[in-house]
Amino acid sequence: MSSLCLQRLQEERKKWRKDHPFGFFAKPTKKADGTMNLQKWQAGIPGKEGTIWHEGVYPLTIEYPDEYPSKPPKVKLPAGFYHPNVYPSGTICLSILNEEQDWRPAITLKQICLGIQDLLDTPNPNSPAQEPAWRAFSKNKAEYERKVALQAKQYAK
Amino acid sequence: MSRDSNITKIIGAENLKKLRSTKCLLIGAGGIGSELLKDLIMMEFGEIHIVDLDTIDLSNLNRQFLFRQRDIKQPKSSTAVKAVQGFNNSKLVPYEGNIMDTTQFPLHWFGSFDIIFNALDNLAARRYVNKMSQFLSIPLLESGTSGFDGYMQPIIPGETECFDCTKKETPKTFPVCTIRSTPSQPIHCIVWAKNFLFSQLFTADVSADDDSESKDWGTTDKDEIKRIKQETNELQELQKIILSGDNTLIPKILEKIFIHDIEKLLKIENLWKNRIRPTPLKDNQTVVDLNDKNLDLSIVWSIHDQIQKFSSITNKLMKRMKNEDNHIEFDKDDEDTLEFVATAANIRSQIFNIPMKSVFDIKQIAGNIIPAIATTNAIIAGLSALVSLRVLHLLNYAQISKPVELNMAFTAKASNMSHNRYLTNRTLAKPNCKCPVCQKVVRGVMQIPTNIFSTLKLNDIINILSEKYNFDTEELAILDTTGQRLLSDFDFDSLDDKTLEEIHIKAGSVLLVTDETEDDNGMGLKPLELYIDDIEMNNGTADDIKLPEIKIPLVKMTTSEEENNESSSVETAVIQTNEVISLDIDEEDNNADSKKRKLSDAASNVETKKSKTEADNVSIIEEDDIIELN
Numbered sequence A: 001m002s003s004l005c006l007q008r009l010q011e012e013r014k015k016w017r018k019d020h021p022f023g024f025f026a027k028p029t030k031k032a033d034g035t036m037n038l039q040k041w042q043a044g045i046p047g048k049e050g051t052i053w054h055e056g057v058y059p060l061t062i063e064y065p066d067e068y069p070s071k072p073p074k075v076k077l078p079a080g081f082y083h084p085n086v087y088p089s090g091t092i093c094l095s096i097l098n099e100e101q102d103w104r105p106a107i108t109l110k111q112i113c114l115g116i117q118d119l120l121d122t123p124n125p126n127s128p129a130q131e132p133a134w135r136a137f138s139k140n141k142a143e144y145e146r147k148v149a150l151q152a153k154q155y156a157k
Numbered sequence B: 001m002s003r004d005s006n007i008t009k010i011i012g013a014e015n016l017k018k019l020r021s022t023k024c025l026l027i028g029a030g031g032i033g034s035e036l037l038k039d040l041i042m043m044e045f046g047e048i049h050i051v052d053l054d055t056i057d058l059s060n061l062n063r064q065f066l067f068r069q070r071d072i073k074q075p076k077s078s079t080a081v082k083a084v085q086g087f088n089n090s091k092l093v094p095y096e097g098n099i100m101d102t103t104q105f106p107l108h109w110f111g112s113f114d115i116i117f118n119a120l121d122n123l124a125a126r127r128y129v130n131k132m133s134q135f136l137s138i139p140l141l142e143s144g145t146s147g148f149d150g151y152m153q154p155i156i157p158g159e160t161e162c163f164d165c166t167k168k169e170t171p172k173t174f175p176v177c178t179i180r181s182t183p184s185q186p187i188h189c190i191v192w193a194k195n196f197l198f199s200q201l202f203t204a205d206v207s208a209d210d211d212s213e214s215k216d217w218g219t220t221d222k223d224e225i226k227r228i229k230q231e232t233n234e235l236q237e238l239q240k241i242i243l244s245g246d247n248t249l250i251p252k253i254l255e256k257i258f259i260h261d262i263e264k265l266l267k268i269e270n271l272w273k274n275r276i277r278p279t280p281l282k283d284n285q286t287v288v289d290l291n292d293k294n295l296d297l298s299i300v301w302s303i304h305d306q307i308q309k310f311s312s313i314t315n316k317l318m319k320r321m322k323n324e325d326n327h328i329e330f331d332k333d334d335e336d337t338l339e340f341v342a343t344a345a346n347i348r349s350q351i352f353n354i355p356m357k358s359v360f361d362i363k364q365i366a367g368n369i370i371p372a373i374a375t376t377n378a379i380i381a382g383l384s385a386l387v388s389l390r391v392l393h394l395l396n397y398a399q400i401s402k403p404v405e406l407n408m409a410f411t412a413k414a415s416n417m418s419h420n421r422y423l424t425n426r427t428l429a430k431p432n433c434k435c436p437v438c439q440k441v442v443r444g445v446m447q448i449p450t451n452i453f454s455t456l457k458l459n460d461i462i463n464i465l466s467e468k469y470n471f472d473t474e475e476l477a478i479l480d481t482t483g484q485r486l487l488s489d490f491d492f493d494s495l496d497d498k499t500l501e502e503i504h505i506k507a508g509s510v511l512l513v514t515d516e517t518e519d520d521n522g523m524g525l526k527p528l529e530l531y532i533d534d535i536e537m538n539n540g541t542a543d544d545i546k547l548p549e550i551k552i553p554l555v556k557m558t559t560s561e562e563e564n565n566e567s568s569s570v571e572t573a574v575i576q577t578n579e580v581i582s583l584d585i586d587e588e589d590n591n592a593d594s595k596k597r598k599l600s601d602a603a604s605n606v607e608t609k610k611s612k613t614e615a616d617n618v619s620i621i622e623e624d625d626i627i628e629l630n
């Protein structure tokens, strides 16, 4: 990995320490040898108040490739997460996380986390990543909301 | 005329004497390395130490002229030295090993050389040697070639641009949605066939689904689990067909990937709003005979021949699986695997209205091959050897008063600069003030007695450093740069009581030490990068530790957003040997735009922005990763 990547990751940690949105958390994971792995982080994204997502804090894993920040981190929710724009593997379909779309090296962890919080309640119906949530969201809102609320309970704060 | 008198004529008797006592390090004995070794010997360098990790391969012989058929499988470094003994006046010392191995090649070993020549083939080693040259302030001559292109760059630490002052290209990646759902170029289909289909069918671990009961699916909803399982299992079904060895099932494979999967994609209307809809194969197209046919690999076959060949190759590979432990790796030189990938890619191309390619063309692309050209190596090595005389101040008629007067050289194509000449040789630039290697940190060596690694604690190190450099112990972050391990910071002190040995800090470790304190103006101490070296001692104490005598300057601590953007949009002036994938065949148009798109124009309110080109992201197939072509 490049020096640029390492220095930037350390800066991300510092920036998060100085300023992060209320109710969110994010920190590097521990390696087997007890040290912290700056290339793999864990975060928690609270659902927005006043939405069907509000009861949950949704766990996120963020993996930074060696080529970061030229390339975006890989951000995942748990496998099987119920959301129209989340692949069955948990990978999130968001343009700011896509190298060929809106990823820019300056995008910070805070922006990513806020972007995902926002995506939770405002899915993009034109960008389906899984069938069940996408279908329910476009054709059966009641069913969709029931499932989301159920899932929120599962990840309750 | 003898060699002696030639070199004397060029540099003078006085300077020849100096050259005869000059000790140089040559890293790499491959394409450029063989050439450089010859050049350096002809110039009569006093000592040439040559390092290479590799053994000689048949494919090296056409250009690495020091090697012969009988040398195959022998180490490159020692074989090269043997080959040149006959015409050699220099002291030659070969080493077989990885230049990044700190036990074999500690920092002080690098320190014994007057000049370093890089003739490497990979980015990691280039970066490493660049860093060592920065630690020691030893001039480095960096070089690389790729086909007809190449570059040579003298690096004078502290004075001129270092290797990492300009951004380096990394292998191209494709978003998985393009690969799985919406290919638009031959390369997309080749990546799909090679990295996705082939690896799933012939290399995946089938036993993986056995523990599905205990697997965490992220949900307890039974229907959900069933759905996820179904999606992940479909490919395993195909793999089971392969493993069954039952060739009557081959049409099933064709039907699944070239009819059913395509029909599924067609159901997602949104995908095809702005795209031509794919056309799945017809049922009657999947009825095939399995006889192997001989076809010309350099022409594009008909779709019928592609399907026929796909089937017969699948049949062949199915049989091979039995004898090869159910595991076959893609290898461009393994004709069966190549033809499988080529035909699968072509059938998919046909379905998506993309032009098909010949097997030969696909081999170039899938094998990620850039031919190595002996002449390019010779030119670049020659320039590198020549400029070393100026770096060492041995060329009286071309003296330099400061290092930035030295020239680098690169081919026009490598730089995108000039198209009416082959080589450009601008003078060197000053270091890039945003360079993470030569500008953003202060460097030094920390020497620790060998006997106290087992007793000295991380906390002791923190205290020793803080005392010496006036750091705030509470705000100190310590990182082991090898392995990206954070050892201690404001919120993490559980390792502070561990000894260096316990946390695997040894001679050769490089620590990044940052005091995160900021004053009201956002100023703080520049981070310190410390190379840990050992002093051979039996009864040393913490008092014997030696730290670099440097004053750490105050700098602006947090990089602004604009700076972050800029630091990675620096124009690429240098190419990489063997690492760049040259996809210009198909990719140029599409990617040139996205690459060059000025990053600064993107707004800062990215948080709420979602996919613009929605259709690009659609996929109902299980996906895992961005596929990397390499």
Ligand SMILES: [Zn+2]
Pocket: B161, B162, B163, B164, B165, B431, B432, B435, B436, B437, B438, B439
């Ligand atoms: Zn630099």
